[in-house]
Amino acid sequence: MEQIVADLFPNTQVPYPVILARMVGAILFGAAIGAEREYRDHAAGLRTHILVALAACVFALLALESVHMASFSDEQVRIDPLRVVEAVTAGVAFLAAGMIVFSRGEVRGLTTGAGMWLAGAVGLSVGLGYWFIGFFATLACFIVLFILGKFETRLGVGSSKEEEDK
Structure with a gap:
């Protein structure tokens, strides 16, 4: 039984509560x-x-953990x-x-595509544990999309009327 638990929850560089907090943070910011x-x-x-933010977070966590995996410690393997x-x-x-569509001489979906790209970032x-960067980027995104969009x-004028609201 202990081996099963050890296989399901291997030792990690980042503690499991921190991993969970980062994943929840990615969900909330996304x-x-x-x-x-x-x-x-x-x-x-x-x-x-x-989903984009969570997937990017999971890939980042896996990248952090893979550097410390015993099976990748061989000199032949470079992470x-x-x-x-x-x-x-x-x-x-x-x-x-x-998400970007060119139709009848108009570009649509560009802002949504940019938002998805930012969600990944x-x-x-x-x-990777850079909460301040993630939070500030989310705040800036909200200002750009919501407040500037309303303005x-x-x-x-601007892209919100021409590009997104149709």
């Missing part, structure tokens, strides 16, 4: 970004942004956690690009 998109009734809304960041960036950019930040709508 939700904050996605809530604005959901409010505007876009395809990539609350759930999508939560580069930066590759995980690059892979998450490329993967989320691919998802975000799928926020997830990586929290997963542009009132003025009748």
Whole structure:
């Protein structure tokens, strides 16, 4: 029985309560970004942004832990956690690009795609333990999407009216 528990919960560099807190943080920050998109009734809304942020967080945690795994301690094996960041960036950019549509001479979905990309960055930040960066990026995203979006709508200018509200 002890071996089963040890296999299910191997020793980690980052303690399990911290891992859980980082994953919950990624969920909350991703939700904050996605809530604005959901409010505007876009395809990539609350759930999508939560999943992007959480996935990025999990990849970041795995990158941190993989550096310390005994099975990777051989000199022949070289672990580069930066590759995980690059892979998450490329993967989320691919998802975000799928949100962008060019139709009738207009670009739509660009802001939603950028929000998904930022959700990935926020997830990586929290997963790597950089809570302040993740929080500030989420706050800045909220200001840009919600507050500036409202301001542009009132003025009748900007990308929020031309790109997103159709």
